[in-house]
Structures are given as structure tokens and as C-alpha cells.
Amino acid sequence: MVSGRRRVFYGWWLLAAAVVSMALGSGISFWSFGLYVDPLEDEFGWSRAEVSFGFSVSLLVSGVVAPLIGRWIDTRGPRSAILVGAVLTAASYVLLAFTDSLWQWYAFSSVNAVVRQLMFFMPFMALVSRWFDRRRGIAVSILGTGFSLGGFLVVPLMSVVIEEIGWRGAFVFSGVVTAALFLPVGQFIVKDSPADVGAEVDGAPRPPERDTTPAAVVGLTLREALRTPMFWVLAFALTLLFFGMFGWLVHQVPFYESVGLSRGTAALLVSVTAGMGIGTRLVVGAFADRVDRFELLAIGLTGFLISSMVTLSISTEPWAIALFLVFWIAGTAGGPIIEALLLTRAFGVAHFATILGAVVVVETLGQIISPTIAGAIFDRTGSYDLAILLFVGTYAASLVLFVIAVRLPRPVDVYTSRGPTAASAVAGD
Numbered sequence: 001m002v003s004g005r006r007r008v009f010y011g012w013w014l015l016a017a018a019v020v021s022m023a024l025g026s027g028i029s030f031w032s033f034g035l036y037v038d039p040l041e042d043e044f045g046w047s048r049a050e051v052s053f054g055f056s057v058s059l060l061v062s063g064v065v066a067p068l069i070g071r072w073i074d075t076r077g078p079r080s081a082i083l084v085g086a087v088l089t090a091a092s093y094v095l096l097a098f099t100d101s102l103w104q105w106y107a108f109s110s111v112n113a114v115v116r117q118l119m120f121f122m123p124f125m126a127l128v129s130r131w132f133d134r135r136r137g138i139a140v141s142i143l144g145t146g147f148s149l150g151g152f153l154v155v156p157l158m159s160v161v162i163e164e165i166g167w168r169g170a171f172v173f174s175g176v177v178t179a180a181l182f183l184p185v186g187q188f189i190v191k192d193s194p195a196d197v198g199a200e201v202d203g204a205p206r207p208p209e210r211d212t213t214p215a216a217v218v219g220l221t222l223r224e225a226l227r228t229p230m231f232w233v234l235a236f237a238l239t240l241l242f243f244g245m246f247g248w249l250v251h252q253v254p255f256y257e258s259v260g261l262s263r264g265t266a267a268l269l270v271s272v273t274a275g276m277g278i279g280t281r282l283v284v285g286a287f288a289d290r291v292d293r294f295e296l297l298a299i300g301l302t303g304f305l306i307s308s309m310v311t312l313s314i315s316t317e318p319w320a321i322a323l324f325l326v327f328w329i330a331g332t333a334g335g336p337i338i339e340a341l342l343l344t345r346a347f348g349v350a351h352f353a354t355i356l357g358a359v360v361v362v363e364t365l366g367q368i369i370s371p372t373i374a375g376a377i378f379d380r381t382g383s384y385d386l387a388i389l390l391f392v393g394t395y396a397a398s399l400v401l402f403v404i405a406v407r408l409p410r411p412v413d414v415y416t417s418r419g420p421t422a423a424s425a426v427a428g429d
Contacts (some may be wrong), residue, residue: 009199010197011199020185021185022146029247035263040167050375059246066360069353070356073123082190085117086183096108096109120180124355129349132201135289136289140288144285147336195388222351263301281337282333283333284334293345340352
């Protein structure tokens with residue numbers, strides 16, 4: 001105020017750094033998984049199911065340790081997790097470059113998936129949820145645009161890197177750029193909470209003394225959340241949702257190639273899809289701050305995903321792929337942000353990372369088998385037709401569970417209105 005200008009809330013600067021980090025982290029991992037399928041098949045003679053199982057087993061291991069990572073984030077802060085995770089993740093990418101056998105592919109992929117969780121998705125979601133309350137929807141959606149930017153900007157780059165220096169060189173490249181970005185961000189930009197810069201959630205001035213805990217950081221513990229029906233309904237709804245989304249994410253490039261498109265065209269479609277998703281994520285975030293039950297938006301998004309798969313089940317002609325992309329872009333608008341918006345509204349922020357870690361364990365049940373099943377279907381039938389129909393079914397089941405969730409009371413509402421002991425009332429005690 002001395003300069004006569006309003007000071008920019010530090011949370012927005014942190015969010016900007018988080019978007020860049022999400023873009024790189026997702027671009028060299030999730031978005032680029034499909035780019036490694038054919039090179040690994042060509043070099044080692046592995047089947048598509050065997051290669052895909054590497055992604056599945058890595059998810060299994062990372063899912064098992066997710067509650068521990070969430071606990072680390074809630075107790076030691078996101079900053080320490082990002083710094084430690086950045087070093088270990090960079091080293092794990094270099095380790096992947098030395099893969100020479102199938103068991104090494106599984107083992108090294110698992111190590112990479114575990115340590116990547118420390119520095120990537122969970123800590124940044126926890127950070128944004130800590131720094132924003134009234135505008136959490138738009139803030140989380142902006143963070144989600146980083147995920148889209150990863151596909152839009154990084155996938156074409158990784159495609160060129162793999163073509164020029166091979167898949168081994170691409171893993172080394174990934175390790176170098178990971179350390180180059182995440183270490184400075186974690187060291188110099190990330191702050192665990194607004195109190196670290198003398199502010200409050202959403203940028204309000206921090207009062208000199210506080211007698212009560214702000215509502216923005218109130219929430220159920222993991223033990224309390226596990227006792228509520230809402231936890232299990234949301235956990236299985238998300239499991240079925242990400243079963244289809246992750247299975248398609250791994251196989252989208254091979255699918256496009258299987259219907260006659262070149263790898264370059266396939267990578268371009270992935271890039272365009274991710275780029276278009278930037279705008280749709282912001283739209284979802286804007287709506288999220290205006291609706292009381294985010295589950296309603298989840299129902300609509302899941303409906304678009306069902307429509308996308310139904311379209312491909314009818315035809316894979318250019319017009320059908322174009323229509324599929326419209327539905328898919330709309331349906332995945334909530335992809336990387338849906339967990340944060342659902343869980344913080346249901347259970348609060350105080351133990352968000354720990355609760356997210358527990359949900360990830362359940363989600364992993366679907367994610368570990370989805371790419372493998374899709375790959376096995378292709379190996380046996382020579383097409384993805386049956387896998388597409390499978391995804392239609394899992395999306396439909398997810399939609400039904402979101403409908404049930406809308407009808408359940410939100411545990412955090414009971415918690416804040418009656419006190420922590422009221423969590424047992426939500427559980428039915």
C-alpha cells in the first residue's frame with residue numbers, strides 16, 4: 001500500500017509456478033506414456049499388454065504408498081515433499097534409461113511413479129487448497145490447465161526427442177528437465193501456507209492474534225472420513241471414472257495408429273486435445289465456484305465421456321474421431337481437478353492430502369488393470385473395439401455413483417455445524 005498499488009496475493013504467484021510444474025510433470029509422464037509403447041515393443045519384442053503392465057504395476061505401488069505421501073504433505077508440508085521428490089524423480093528417469101529387461105521396466109517404472117507423487121500432483125493440489133477458499137474452484141481449475149499444457153506443449157517435444165535421441169535419451173532428458181524446474185520452484189517459490197508470507201487464505205491480511213481456526217482449514221481426519229458413506233461412494237465413482245480415463249490416456253496414441261494415422265498425427269491430436277482442454281478446465285472452475293454440489297458437474301462431465309466412447313464404438317471415420325474429440329475434451333475438463341473439488345467440499349482441507357492419498361489407493365484398483373486390459377484386448381483381437389465398450393460401462397457406473405453422492409449429506413457440513421464429534425453422526429452412529 002506504500003506505493004499506492006494493491007499488492008498481488010502471493011498465492012497467485014505460487015499458482016503460476018504450480019501451473020508450469022504441472023505442465024512439465026504431466027507432459028513427460030502421463031501424457032507421454034503412449035509414445036514409449038511402440039519403441040519398447042520394437043526394441044525388446046514385448047507385447048502391448050506387457051508394456052502396458054509396466055504402467056499398471058507402477059500405479060499399484062504408488063497407490064499403496066499414497067496415504068503415506070499424503071501424511072507427509074499434511075504434517076511436513078508440500079515444500080519438503082517437492083524438494084525431496086524432485087531429486088528422486090530425476091534420478092528415477094535416468095534409471096529408466098538403463099532398462100534392459102521386462103522386470104527392470106516394471107521395477108524402474110514403479111520407483112518413478114512413487115517418487116513422482118512426492119513432487120507432482122498431490123503436493124500442488126494440497127498447496128492450492130491451502131491458499132484458496134472462496135476462489136478454490138477457479139484456482140484449482142487454473143492448476144488443471146497445467147495438466148492440459150503438458151499434453152499441448154510437452155508431448156510434441158517428447159515425440160521429437162524420442163525420434164531424435166531414442167527412448168533412452170528421452171528418459172535422461174526427462175530427468176534433467178525435472179531437476180532444472182522443480183528444485184528452484186520448491187526452494188525459492190513454494191510456501192507451505194499463507195501464514196509464511198504474513199497473509200490469510202485468499203489474500204486477506206493476517207490478524208496479529210488468532211483465537212480460532214479459520215474455516216478454510218477445518219476438516220475431518222482420515223479416520224472420520226473413512227466412516228462416512230460419502231467417502232466410499234466418491235472413491236469408487238472416481239475409481240471407475242479414472243479406469244476409463246487412464247486406460248485411454250495410455251492407449252490413445254496406439255489407438256490412433258491402429259486406425260491408420262501416423263505417430264506424428266496421433267501426437268498432434270493428443271496435443272490439440274490437451275490444448276483445447278485448457279479453456280474447458282477454466283469453464284469448469286468458474287462453474288465450480290457457483291454451484292453448491294460439485295457432484296452435479298461430475299455427472300455432466302461423465303455423461304460427455306460416455307458419449308465420446310459411444311461415438312468411437314459406432315465409427316472411427318474422420319467425422320467420428322472429430323465428434324469424439326468434442327465429447328472427450330468436454331468430458332475431461334474436470335480430469336485432474338475433480339478430486340480436489342469433490343474431496344475438499346466433502347471433507348474439508350485440514351487433512352486433504354491424507355484423505356486424497358486414501359482415495360488414490362482405491363482408485364489404483366481401476367488404474368492398474370485398465371491399461372493392461374486394453375492392451376490385452378488389442379493383442380487378442382487386433383482392435384480396441386471391446387476396450388471402448390468396456391470404458392462405456394465403467395463411465396456409466398461412475399455416473400450412477402455420482403448421482404448417489406448428490407443425495408448424501410456432506411460430512412464437513414455436519415463437522416463444522418456441530419463440532420468434530422459430529423463426524424460420527426454422518427457415519428450413522
